[in-house]
Amino acid sequence: MKEAIWAIVDELKRLRAEGEEGIPLSEEAFEELTKFARIADGQEVIDTPDEVEFVKKVDFDFKKQEETKQHQMAQKLKIVVGGRDFEIEAVPEPTPFVLPEADKKTRWEALREIVLGDKVCARHLREGKKIVFGVGNLDADIFFCGEAPGADEEIQGEPFVGKAGQLLTKIIKAMGLEREQVYIGNIMNWRPELPTRTGNRPPTEVEMAYCLPYLKAQIDIVKPKVIVALGNTAVTGLLGADTKRRMGAIRGKWHSFNNTDLMVTYHPSFLLQYASNEKKRQVWEDMMAVMERVGIPISEKQRGYFL
Incomplete structure (x- = not known):
C-alpha cells in the first residue's frame, strides 16, 4: 500500500x-x-x-513530511580527513528527476538546470563557489569522466580547468582532437568539503552515489562510444568500490558502464605528480586504445610518443 x-x-x-x-x-x-x-x-x-x-x-501533512526530510538532510556525517575527524552534512538518497522527451540539446539544458538548482549540491558548496556540470560536444564519441571538482573548477563551474585540466587538453590535442570535440564530466558536482581552505579529498561513496544519476543522464544524452575513467575515484564511482582494485593493475583494460565501453587510466593530476616517461607512455597507450576503438587514425609519429 x-x-x-x-x-x-x-x-x-x-x-x-x-x-x-x-x-x-x-x-x-x-x-x-x-x-x-x-x-x-x-x-x-x-x-x-x-x-x-x-x-x-x-x-x-506533506509539509511535515518535507520538514522531516529537511531534518534528515541536515544531519551531520563524521569522516576522517588527514587522520582527524571532520563533520560534513549528511547526503540523502539521490533526488528523482525527469527529463523531457526531446532532442539532445533540450534534454541537456533541462538536466543542467536541474543540477545547478539542486539544493543538496548547493548546501555543500563553499561560500561564493559554483556547482560543476559537464561540458563539451553532445555528439562526442569520447566521454572523459573525472573525479571531483578542485579549487579552480568550483570557481568557474566547469570541469578540468586547472593544471590537471590543462594537461588533459594537451592529451586531447595529442589525439588529434580539440577539447570542444569531446565531452568532459565529473563523478561529483561539488568540491568535497575539507576542514581547511586548501587541498582536496576523495568524495565518499554516498556523495558519489548522490551525483551518479546526473552523470548517468549526461552519458545517456551524449551516447559516447567510449567513456574514459580518469583516476581511481572515477573508477570507484562508476564501477563500485573494490578494496582489491589497484590502478596499476586495471588501467589500460576495457570495462563496461551501462553498456558503454569504459577505459581506465591515470588522472592527469597523477601525471603532474609522477611525471616519468613510463607513466606518460602508459596513459598514451590507453589513449591510443581509445582512438582505435572509436576509429581515429593513429600516425607513426603518435605511436612513438614517450618511447
Whole structure:
C-alpha cells in the first residue's frame, strides 16, 4: 500500500517539475482516491454522501513530511580527513528527476538546470563557489569522466580547468582532437568539503552515489562510444568500490558502464605528480586504445610518443 501511495506522490512531483499546477479529477476518481487514502490511514471505508467532504478536510501533512526530510538532510556525517575527524552534512538518497522527451540539446539544458538548482549540491558548496556540470560536444564519441571538482573548477563551474585540466587538453590535442570535440564530466558536482581552505579529498561513496544519476543522464544524452575513467575515484564511482582494485593493475583494460565501453587510466593530476616517461607512455597507450576503438587514425609519429 505504501509503495502505491509513494508512486502517486512521485508522479505528482514529476508533473509539478514539468510545470503542471494542477490536474483535473472526476468525481469518480476523487471518490476512489478517498477510499484509497482512508485505507492507507488504517480507517474503515464507508461509502457515505459525506465522503467527498471528509476528504476535503483531510490533511496529508506533506509539509511535515518535507520538514522531516529537511531534518534528515541536515544531519551531520563524521569522516576522517588527514587522520582527524571532520563533520560534513549528511547526503540523502539521490533526488528523482525527469527529463523531457526531446532532442539532445533540450534534454541537456533541462538536466543542467536541474543540477545547478539542486539544493543538496548547493548546501555543500563553499561560500561564493559554483556547482560543476559537464561540458563539451553532445555528439562526442569520447566521454572523459573525472573525479571531483578542485579549487579552480568550483570557481568557474566547469570541469578540468586547472593544471590537471590543462594537461588533459594537451592529451586531447595529442589525439588529434580539440577539447570542444569531446565531452568532459565529473563523478561529483561539488568540491568535497575539507576542514581547511586548501587541498582536496576523495568524495565518499554516498556523495558519489548522490551525483551518479546526473552523470548517468549526461552519458545517456551524449551516447559516447567510449567513456574514459580518469583516476581511481572515477573508477570507484562508476564501477563500485573494490578494496582489491589497484590502478596499476586495471588501467589500460576495457570495462563496461551501462553498456558503454569504459577505459581506465591515470588522472592527469597523477601525471603532474609522477611525471616519468613510463607513466606518460602508459596513459598514451590507453589513449591510443581509445582512438582505435572509436576509429581515429593513429600516425607513426603518435605511436612513438614517450618511447
